[in-house]
Amino acid sequence: MQMTTKKLIGALWLLLVVLTLFSAYMAEQVTPGLYSISIMAIVLAIKGRIIVDYFMELKESHVILRALMRMYFYVIPALIILVYLFPEQIATLTEL
Amino acid sequence: MTEAVLPPLSLTTNTHKIPGNMAIWAAILAEMSEFAIMFIVYFLAKVHNPVAFDEGPPKLSTVAGASNTLIMLTSSFFVVRAVIAIRENHPEKSARWLWGAVSCGVLYLIIKYFEYEWNTAQGLSTETNIFYAVYYYVTFNHLLHVAWGSAAIAWVIYRLNTGIYTQQEHEGLINVALYWHMIDLAWITIFPLLYVIR
Numbered sequence: 001m002q003m004t005t006k007k008l009i010g011a012l013w014l015l016l017v018v019l020t021l022f023s024a025y026m027a028e029q030v031t032p033g034l035y036s037i038s039i040m041a042i043v044l045a046i047k048g049r050i051i052v053d054y055f056m057e058l059k060e061s062h063v064i065l066r067a068l069m070r071m072y073f074y075v076i077p078a079l080i081i082l083v084y085l086f087p088e089q090i091a092t093l094t095e096l
Numbered sequence: 097m098t099e100a101v102l103p104p105l106s107l108t109t110n111t112h113k114i115p116g117n118m119a120i121w122a123a124i125l126a127e128m129s130e131f132a133i134m135f136i137v138y139f140l141a142k143v144h145n146p147v148a149f150d151e152g153p154p155k156l157s158t159v160a161g162a163s164n165t166l167i168m169l170t171s172s173f174f175v176v177r178a179v180i181a182i183r184e185n186h187p188e189k190s191a192r193w194l195w196g197a198v199s200c201g202v203l204y205l206i207i208k209y210f211e212y213e214w215n216t217a218q219g220l221s222t223e224t225n226i227f228y229a230v231y232y233y234v235t236f237n238h239l240l241h242v243a244w245g246s247a248a249i250a251w252v253i254y255r256l257n258t259g260i261y262t263q264q265e266h267e268g269l270i271n272v273a274l275y276w277h278m279i280d281l282a283w284i285t286i287f288p289l290l291y292v293i294r
Contacts, residue, residue, distance in 0.1 A: 006180060013173040017166055020287075024162035027153070027292040040288050047284045055176050056277045057115045065114065065121055072128060076135060076285055080293065083139050091143040 012050050019043050037084045041077035048073030120271040124278045127241070131282045134234050138289055145226045152227030153294045155220060160211040161291035164204050165283060168242075171200030172280040175249070175273045182256070185263040191256045194249050197276065201246030208239050231290050238286060241279045248272045 023043055030036045049070065053059035058066040083090060114121065142149040178193035215221070215228075222232045252272045255261050261269050 006177070009173065009176050009180070013169060016169045020162060020165045020169065020284075023165075023288060023292050024158055027158050027162075032294050037293060040292055044285060044288050048281060051172065051277055051281055051284070055172050055280075056274055061113045061115055063112075068125065069128075072132070072281075076132075079135075079139055080288070083143060084293075087143040087146060090139075094140055094143070 009054065012054055016047055016050060019047055034081075034084065038081055041080040044080070045073050045077040048076075116271040116274045117267060120274055124274060127278055128281070131285070134230075134237065135285065135289065138230050138234065141226050141230050148225040148227040150294050152225070152231065153291055155218065156231070156291055157211055157214055158291055160207055160214070161287050164207050165287045167200045167204050167207070168280045168283045171197040171204075172277055174200065175276050179270060179273050182261060182263060182266045182269060187256050187259070187261065190261075190269070191253050194253045194256070198246050198249050198253070201242050201249070204242050205239065205246075208235070208242075234286055234290065238279070238282055241282065245272075245276050245279045249276065 023040060026036055026040060052066070052069040052073065056069065058069055174193045174196040178190045178197070181187075181190035181193055220228050222229045249272055252261070252269050255268060
């Protein structure tokens with residue numbers, strides 16, 4: 001049983017590494033656009049969810065803490081896409 | 097007439113279980129809120145200064161940013177293994193995994209030092225434009241968290257070695273592990289915002 005946990009944690013670490021290398025590749029090679037920005041936002045959401053659920057062990061724990069921590073990695077990726085899609089409108093709304 | 101039987105409450109013991117203790121979660125949520133404010137500042141600065149934020153990231157070292165991301169993720173993996181080891185009653189093994197995490201923290205700081213030096217050689221500073229002001233504010237703030245987080249892990253290693261933490265009682269170790277994961281979460285958000293997205 002414990003062996004399974006160790007294997008799972010190892011596999012998740014490997015997935016996090018692959019996702020990071022993929023992001024770095026995109027930063028260097030891919031022309032920015034909605035497609036690439038959305039992929040980067042989704043990659044961030046996945047990485048955050050893995051750490052919150054498995055490394056911090058919130059998947060089976062306190063419901064409010066889990067919701068708060070998971071929400072962070074819905075909101076920030078959503079903001080990344082919104083800021084890309086509507087920069088002028090957001091700038092107008094937040095003008096001092 | 098049969099008596100209606102109410103279903104049991106859906107909230108089980110699991111949904112109330114807190115990894116570590118409530119005090120560390122108060123600290124983690126406060127720190128996450130602090131970083132959230134920085135990220136909001138980033139988004140606002142970006143929409144008001146699109147040119148600076150388009151031209152800024154390509155001048156930074158993606159290699160340094162990606163390397164530090166890999167180092168932070170690996171350190172988090174080491175911390176999880178240290179928690180598993182103490183639960184299996186292997187305090188020496190747990191301390192070894194934690195030394196791995198501290199080494200990652202030190203390596204992160206060394207890379208960050210050379211990254212800042214490299215920036216300076218390119219003429220990039222907080223005065224260059226708003227993108228670099230945000231970059232230095234956020235990354236230096238995170239660097240401080242890595243430094244004191246590493247020191248906290250070193251303290252946990254000392255307590256492990258002196259037998260204070262056991263298989264039955266190791267809440268302090270769990271708390272520091274959770275705090276370290278929070279530092280990792282902040283960095284995995286900083287990396288795409290400052291180094292990748294343009």
